[in-house]
Amino acid sequence: MTILRRLWTPRDGREPLSVPDALRRAELRRREGRYAEAGALVARALEIDAGNLHAHLLAAYLHVARRATAPAKEEFHWVLGHDPNHARALLGLARIAFEERDTRTCHDLLRRALRFYPEFPEASALLELVRAREAAPPAPVAPAVPSAPRVERLRLPGTGRALIIGRADGGLIASQPVTDDAKDVSEALARMLHVATAVLRRAALGPLHRAIVQDGRDAVFTRTDGELVVSLALPRATDPTQGLLDVNRLWSATQHELGLAAGPPAAAPSSTPADTPGAAPTRRVS
Amino acid sequence: MSGPRLKLALEHDSASRGRHVRDIVQELKRLYGVRGALIVAPDGFVIAAELPGTVEVDSLAALAATLGRELETSATRMGRPSFSTALFSADDGTMFLAASRIGYIVVLAEAQVSVQAIRVALADAIALIEAAWAPGEATG
Numbered sequence: 001m002t003i004l005r006r007l008w009t010p011r012d013g014r015e016p017l018s019v020p021d022a023l024r025r026a027e028l029r030r031r032e033g034r035y036a037e038a039g040a041l042v043a044r045a046l047e048i049d050a051g052n053l054h055a056h057l058l059a060a061y062l063h064v065a066r067r068a069t070a071p072a073k074e075e076f077h078w079v080l081g082h083d084p085n086h087a088r089a090l091l092g093l094a095r096i097a098f099e100e101r102d103t104r105t106c107h108d109l110l111r112r113a114l115r116f117y118p119e120f121p122e123a124s125a126l127l128e129l130v131r132a133r134e135a136a137p138p139a140p141v142a143p144a145v146p147s148a149p150r151v152e153r154l155r156l157p158g159t160g161r162a163l164i165i166g167r168a169d170g171g172l173i174a175s176q177p178v179t180d181d182a183k184d185v186s187e188a189l190a191r192m193l194h195v196a197t198a199v200l201r202r203a204a205l206g207p208l209h210r211a212i213v214q215d216g217r218d219a220v221f222t223r224t225d226g227e228l229v230v231s232l233a234l235p236r237a238t239d240p241t242q243g244l245l246d247v248n249r250l251w252s253a254t255q256h257e258l259g260l261a262a263g264p265p266a267a268a269p270s271s272t273p274a275d276t277p278g279a280a281p282t283r284r285v286s
Numbered sequence: 287m288s289g290p291r292l293k294l295a296l297e298h299d300s301a302s303r304g305r306h307v308r309d310i311v312q313e314l315k316r317l318y319g320v321r322g323a324l325i326v327a328p329d330g331f332v333i334a335a336e337l338p339g340t341v342e343v344d345s346l347a348a349l350a351a352t353l354g355r356e357l358e359t360s361a362t363r364m365g366r367p368s369f370s371t372a373l374f375s376a377d378d379g380t381m382f383l384a385a386s387r388i389g390y391i392v393v394l395a396e397a398q399v400s401v402q403a404i405r406v407a408l409a410d411a412i413a414l415i416e417a418a419w420a421p422g423e424a425t426g
Contacts, residue, residue: 032307033325033333033388033419064329065389067358095330098352099359122330122348129349181364188360195356196374199349199381203341203394206377213357216367240373240401 019045019052026058035065053082060092069096087113091123098130106130129198133191154253157246161218162233164189165254168226173258189231193224210247212240221247230254306418307388308334310411314391317407319399321379326351327389337394346392354383354390371408373401384408386415 017025022045029038039062045055060075073096079089094109110127114120156163156176162185163176170190175182197208211222214236221243222231232247254260307325314323315336322337330351335343357369372383375397382393382404391411393404 030327030331031333033327033415035388061327061329061331065327065331067328067355092329095352095355099355121342121345125345125348126352129352185364188364192353192356192360195349195353196372196381199346199353200374200376200379202346202349203379203381205379205381205394208374208376210375211373213369213372215361215369218366 017041017044019049019055022048023052023054023058030058030062030065033065035062038062039066051082053079053086057086057088060089064092064095069099072096085112085116087117087120087123091120091126094123094126098126103130103134107134125198125202129195132198133194153257154250156232157234159235159238160232160246161235163250164229164231166190166229166231168193168224168229186229189222189229193222193229197226210244212243219243223247223251228254228258228260306414310334310391310414311336314393314407314411317393317395317403319396320404321394321396323391323393324350325386325389325391326354328355331389333389341394350383350390350392354385357383358385371405382408384412386412387419388415 022041026038026041026045029035029041038058042055042058042062045052046059049055056075056078060072060079063069063072063075073093076089076092076096079086080093083089090109090113094106094113097103097106097109107127107130110123110130113123114127117123154163154165154174154176162179163174164172164182164186165174166172166186166189168190170187172183172186175186179185192213193208193211196211200206200208207226208224210224211220213220213222217236218233219236219238219240220231220233221238222229224230230247230251232243232250234243234246311323311325311334314320322335322341324335324337324343324347325333326335326347327333328351330344330348332343332347335347337343337346353372357372361368368385370385374381374383377397379397380395380399380401382391382395384391391408393408395404
């Protein structure tokens with residue numbers, strides 16, 4: 001509440017507004033993505049009625065919308081302190097727990113929500129996602145590949161910035177260049193693909209095969225078959241078609257080196273010159 | 287947030303941005319090869335949606351917001367810039383996800399849709415949102 005007031009201090013000379021009116025207007029602003037205005041109205045409602053559960057719930061939503069996790073948790077907990085079975089607050093906290101990689105807490109909160117409100121599609125969808133994640137075996141230390149891989153022979157395209165070869169469970173098979181955080185990147189990649197797979201399934205689009213994620217620096221091209229993951233970071237400006245060609249080439253080469261493909265690696269050329277033999281070696285994690 | 291900015295937003299834009307956001311989704315839906323589109327807040331709240339009747343909106347929105355947050359939180363953990371757009375290609379279609387100041391824009395399209403065309407449309411949509419939502423709006 002203190003943080004909310006600090007962020008959205010109401011202006012002076014404002015018109016009189018009842019708590020229900022303020023919250024109704026706040027809901028409307030929220031529906032339009034006008035979070036700051038909604039927050040100001042919620043703050044006004046809470047000034048009049050500090051114990052208003054709806055206002056605290058709205059405050060929590062608005063904090064989440066602004067990616068402010070800590071105050072959102074505080075508000076959701078406040079709501080649950082007054083209504084321990086409040087399904088929306090339970091879902092809100094479950095979502096935050098998922099973000100914080102606290103799968104067990106997320107699972108427990110969703111089950112609590114669904115116990116009282118079995119017809120809760122958002123909670124059901126998230127629980128399905130969490131259960132699928134829990135069902136996946138933990139990433140083993142050694143890669144589960146049928147034969148000794150020779151991934152050190154793989155080469156990045158000339159503009160390639162990083163290559164991650166991993167499994168869908170997050171286990172790292174190899175990386176290039178050698179970095180300490182490659183294992184974390186592989187796990188994060190697998191987790192993201194797992195969520196994306198759930199979204200695609202929910203949209204009836206079928207199993208995930210390729211992904212391109214762009215940020216301010218890179219475009220990360222990924223190919224997967226649900227077991228193996230090959231991910232290549234290229235400059236952001238890379239043409240999507242060329243990036244997909246590059247990752248396809250590495251996919252085929254990886255399958256060949258791992259003994260997963262019968263034939264030789266695909267001969268699709270890279271758009272850019274391959275690294276010289278003296279370039280950074282690929283690290284095999286085994 | 288400054289007083290004058292809030293006043294301007296409250297007095298002049300009270301209804302227009304609600305229509306505006308729906309227009310953005312409808313424009314995306316009209317693109318060739320696009321099956322549906324939605325804008326979902328980071329908390330999973332559906333701001334606007336134009337989806338096929340076979341898709342359960344709230345569930346999809348909840349998962350799409352989870353995916354958007356996953357991309358953001360992973361980037362933060364890795365010390366990387368947050369994602370701007372993402373594309374996920376599957377057997378029966380392609381999903382696009384773009385980050386905006388009010389939430390995530392999701393486009394569901396045919397598998398063979400023009401990636402470039404959708405990317406340009408998403409960039410336009412984000413620019414429209416940026417223009418319509420004052421810089422102080424989503425940040426307070």
